[in-house]
């Protein structure tokens with residue numbers, strides 16, 4: 001079936017793939033971002049590891065073939081003669097179409113299935129289709145130029161500039177904006193959701209143990225976009241309960257100036273009427 005150089009390329013490809021794929025799957029993959037700060041973050045690392053491991057043999061083939069071509073067709077002074085064309089080789093054609101189709105279809109199915117598992121940490125808009133089961137604590141993320149504030153509707157709608165979440169708990173994030181487009185990116189939690197004015201963008205995340213995490217705006221939103229960052233904290237439930245009480249007390253004086261909790265806000269009173 002194969003000519004001798006063809007066999008050499010295939011052998012080198014198989015050997016390289018057999019060596020490289022487990023290294024990618026078990027050594028490199030677990031180091032991928034965003035780490036294991038939440039259930040969704042861990043799932044993202046798992047998915048990215050799998051998908052990278054699957055494309056590793058494809059990359060190995062490119063590397064081997066490139067190396068083969070560089071050596072085989074280097075200029076030696078004599079006349080370079082082209083080999084017979086592969087274009088009409090039915091076996092090459094069958095393997096090429098079969099393997100590439102199988103790889104792409106598998107990755108599409110795997111990716112779609114994983115996306116629908118637990119919401120994957122991404123914003124799903126106002127009507128999410130991947131809704132995790134069980135109790136969830138709603139937390140509203142309000143973006144504005146150039147900071148985030150957070151409202152806790154099940155704790156009297158208190159609004160605070162700090163993001164504190166209880167550990168080992170499902171959180172339902174409602175992300176919105178008061179002015180221009182922003183994006184709420186809680187890096188270590190594997191959450192990224194657009195914050196658009198007039199939109200209630202819902203994302204789910206299941207926290208793990210206590211930790212701090214970074215929050216950044218991930219959508220160019222004006223002059224101070226680069227300074228729109230913050231730290232959030234995941235704390236034990238008892239500590240969270242104590243913290244939310246202090247927030248309620250601290251922000252009590254301004255509570256009466258806040259609009260009633262709503263999925264979206266219009267700072268312009270004329271628009272609020274509509």
Ligand SMILES: [Cu+2]
Nearest residue numbers: 182217221228
């Ligand atoms: Cu922003």
